[in-house]
Amino acid sequence: MAFITANWNPLGEAFYRKVELYDMSWVLRDGLRDSLVAAAPYGGPIAMMKESRCLSPSVRPQLEIYTASGVIMATFPWKSGPVVLLGWSVSDELLCVQQDGTVLVYDLTGAFQRHFSMGQEVVQSHVMEAKVFHSPYGTGIAIVTGSSHFTLATNIDELKLRRLPEVPGLQGSPSCWAVLNQDRQTKVLLANGPDLYLLDNTSCTAVVPPGVSPQGSVFVHMAVSFSYKYLALFTDTGHLWTGHAHLQDKLSEVDTKIRSPPKQMVWCRRPKSQQPSVVVMWDRLLLVAGICNDTIQYPLEEQCVCVGELDGVRLVSPSRHELLQEVPLVCEEIFKIASMSPGALLLEAHKEYQKSSQKADEYLREIKEQGMLGEAVRQCVEAAGHEHDTHTQKALLRAASFGKCFLTNLSPEAFVGVCRDLRVLNAVRDPSIGIPITHTQYKQMTVQVLIDRLVYRRLHPLAIEVCRYLKTPEYQGVSRILRHWACTKVQQKGDSDDVIVRCISSRLAEAPGISYSHIASKAYDSGRTELAIKLLDYEARSGEQVPLLLKMKRSQLALSKAIESGDTDLVYTVVSYVKNEMNRGDFFMTLRNQPVALSLYRQFCKLQEQETLKDLYNQDDDHQELANYYVSASYREKRLESRLSVLQSAVDEYNKAKNEFSAKATEEEMRLLRFQRKLDDEKGAGLLGLSLQATMEALLASGLQKQADHLYRDFRVSDKRYWWLKLRSLAEKEEWEELEKFSKGKKSPVGYLPFVEVCMKRSNKYEAKKYVTKVTPEQRVRAHLAVGDVEGAAEAAIERRSEAEIGAVISHCSSSSQRLLLDKLQRALATANRK
């Protein structure tokens, strides 16, 4: 621990350190020479292939994929065309850009996934150079062709090729170029000798960075920082210009005195640091240049590859893997020689405490006197997160824990959080796993992504351990991992369907929210339909099963699953699919076995395809519904003859359905229609379409008594109804004599109160009174009241000794003028009550 600052180098006000990550476990015969090497950021995997131009055409190069610690993950001979560039996508897919513009995509196990092309024209002109870049939109690829054209794809998962405008005067490939991401737009910055151009979707603009000296020097290399914020340019005069990527501000310019173009140039910058710096690499030298004119120089023994990270640069060499970074501020404060920061004092105090020395108390007192104990703990906790060495981590955390004892109200969250994070980080940094991410990177990439990364590497057990340890909700954690595991499982050849199904279902049984349909679709994609169907059986969400079942042409099964889900729209989906797929007969048969689907389809037909509806009923021998259909259809016929014939079909069907009533009623309807037509023709009565009642009404109104009577007999209209009709019609026409005659004829089936009422409706009290006496005793009170004869009503009510009726009369009395009557009624009421 005493040597913790041994590998620190000052640069301006900051320190830089090289942390050894791994001794590489790979054995490379020729080192990294003449190889295409791609190392993914965030401690990702490394892919490597000999450059084709260095091999004889008959030799197939080997493509190798390693972890960051040099453990081999996959290797296979390259059988496709010459490769220009290797790169990694954000989801750990290996992208191999070929000379002909084809991009082949492999997963971490070296399994081919898919391919796409960067454009047809490239086949001819060839890709000269390519770059893979990452932005908030995903992983993108930029190429420059032999005919000096730039083509971009911002997201390879949603491929949209954009050809950028031409650059004036550019022959062949530019001397150097970089992809920028500014204002949510992807642009290309390129140098053609001493000239710089910025290419965006529509235009090519010449740009001049401020303060480049000496004037007219040629740009040979450029680098953009991880966040696209800064730009570095290297000129043939050995000058390194740094500034903001929008080319308006200059940060510094350093004369490196080395004129040969560098092999690689990468920004090395801690987030929030005010001192960005650039790492420039030549064959034998690594140089760190910052804003100040200082530089740090590291001699190189082997050929290296630099990998830019969010908070540093990783150096991969054939023998080891190191991280070069600016020492984080808290680490600097704690470990800087002779530091008196609270954290440093606390660390010291704890050291003394372990030695059982009373000096511990002195240090502690000193911190407490400044009131900085909380700060001290915070520093130790934070610094622990930034350290790679587990001993240092432990020492810092112990010191923090020690300091915590003397504080009463410190929130333990930060401490617990860092402990947890470190546990996870140390696990994934282990050489056997080989993901050397820093705490800062981990926080940036989130646990979710880390778990994805583990899963891509098929480290399912570790991923599950991590989730359980961090108590990630099952749905986002364990379940997701198991799903991925199952998806890889179904793609494994060799095992029988049953073995795989059993294996998967037993492993996944406990996990909630597993999408079996997703797994099944993977199985189907790899050609195992039977396995897919077996797996689908485990899917809890019927809705999810349906699309895949349809894809696999199991429409019957899809239909029953859709019905199970209860989602009627889904049922419709399957029905319309099946309808197009089968012939009509089979389709109807299918529906017949699925009543729910059948009734839904009927609904659909009712609104959309009336004719089909008929066929459906026909095929089911559903005579009742068929008859109803005809009844409904009859109203769509304009001509009477066709209407009658449709109604006749309805009658036939009602008969077949043994619905005697409806058959008869429909026959009646036809008879009525014919009658109406006849009369319309003869007298222009305008009856067609009226109901029987309305027809009779109209006949009576126009004096066609005989015809009305005919209908009354013919349709066996109830006496009551006809009587009502007649007396109303007579009253309406004010034929009072006729009415009286009518009342004296047959005994009225409706009683005589209606006579009173119809007269009163025309306000003919005189006529009304004629009938009051004929009214039955039960209704007599009402009749008297109807004609306004309160006294008569009172008499009748008292006679009947009915409480309710007496009450009704009382409510009709006005208290002032009919006092006597009222008293009489009250008395009667009292006696009625007594009874």
Add this chain to the structure above:
Amino acid sequence: MAAHLTNGRVNLNILREAARKELREFLDKCAGTKAIVWDEYLTGPFGLIAQYSLLKEHEVEKMFTLKGGRLPPADVKNIIFFVRPRLELMDIIAENVFSDKTNSRDFHILFVPRRSMLCEQRLKEQGVQGSFTNIDEYILDLIPYDGDLLSMESESAFRECYLENDQTSLYHTAKGLMTLQALYGTIPQIYGKGECARHVANMMLRMKREFAGSQNQILPVFDTLLLLDRNVDLLTPLATQLTYEGLIDEIYGITNGYVKLPPEKFAQKKQGEGSKDLPTEPKKLQLNSAEELYAEIRDKNFNAVGAALSKKAKIISAAFEERHNAKTVGEIKQFVSQLPHMQAARSSLANHTSIAELIKDITTSEAFFDNLTVEQEFMTGVDTDKVNTYIEDCIAQKAPLIKVLRLVCMQSVCSNGLKQKVLDFYKREILQTYGYEHMLTLNNLEKTGLLKPQTSSRNNYPTIRKTLKLWMEDANEQTPNDISYVYSGYAPLSIRLTQVLARPGWRSIEEVLKMLPGPHFEERQQLPAGLHKKRQQGENRTTLVFFLGGVTYAEIAALRFLSQMEDSGMEYIIATTKLINGSSWVKSLMDHPETQCP
């Protein structure tokens, strides 16, 4: 603005806020100025979620009603169609889009409550699918109506479920209940009665399984869910409601919380003005518990409303009299500060006095009385096996068909079917009087069981009536002690079932439950550990009662009455597919073949 939603036991405003949030998110998705084209049916329900002001804040500048032909001119960037997923509406939309020649607009569709593949297919066939920038869904299943009332306002739910065997609305119900559980916690106990209830419960349990793992950690607000099929109790909606709110609905119809009343009674009486310029527009009033007086009287039997109103009148005038006692400046200030509240109370009183007068004119009429008498005869089982003279007279006098159908159905339901002869007589009378086109309507009523021939020799309605005490001879209308006050004697079957479930439990009425259609069941939903409620002494339990196929205001009143009963220990929240009354319900089952276009 939505105060009436928060004063209940369960804060239903959470649901409303969730719905508003989703609406805002969708509107923000379409950048720039917008015009909304409304499926007319949706405007009412949407009004309960968001007023125009919210839409305006999100750059909605114009609103149109969806109709064929050209869109009205509007200088906006986006046209958004708010529609139900209906095929016929898709055709109209296609027409609208085709006739738009400006080419500079973005079109969007928002399906309510759910997008439908069938409709999208239709848009594709019409060749307009590509014209839409966004095709989205706005999941609006349960709309909060009041502090204790949710409705899906799905007009045809009963018809679809029981007549057409289309269970779409049940799927939406289950989804709606899942949304509710996401906001208010898993409901640990589910009871139900009826086929549809079973189906909904099955779907809920299935969906719960499907979403396992993404479970929410919310302390459950509801203790119990009771799902009731409307066809378990076909009788109640047929009867005329006798509560204040029920009568307003029966007579004038309440739609989406608003009622339109004849304007004459509400004319402003100003001195010196004659009655010549009476308002001709119907008076539109919003009815919910935000209005203090209305909350007080809406669930009372109408016969008790008069007394309540006059009591209120006294209180208010006494309050106004206070001003004479106010002597000091402080007292006057206090009086003045109360003025707005008092004035609101006074105008509310004036409104309801007018409404009560309007209703009283009707309830005191002979026709109303006769009708009620017949209804009560049926409910008590008097002469239900013969042709009823009153119904016969009604038909002969061509009373409104719906009224006749309500009575005939009621007779049928109360006697477990009509004798074939009686049934045929009624049907014949109806067909001859109102036209043969009603054959289909009659068939529909038979299919749903509202009208049926007697098959089994046994009529079990009397047994049900006696066991569940559906008829209470001495219903107290003024200070009720039993739910039967809402129908002046008849206790709604559905609410009795609810009441018995709470105490002593359904086990005590197994026999009766078997007589009613459909299965009855009980399910338990496992709660995540640590979410089991620790009930305090005397704390009420909360039950969500869901009526599949509709609920009437009188039934709601009865449930509110139960909530308020001191010893019930149960609070009820009511949810339904649609707020109905007998007329709107029967109307939804009618077919009109004569009006369809050839």
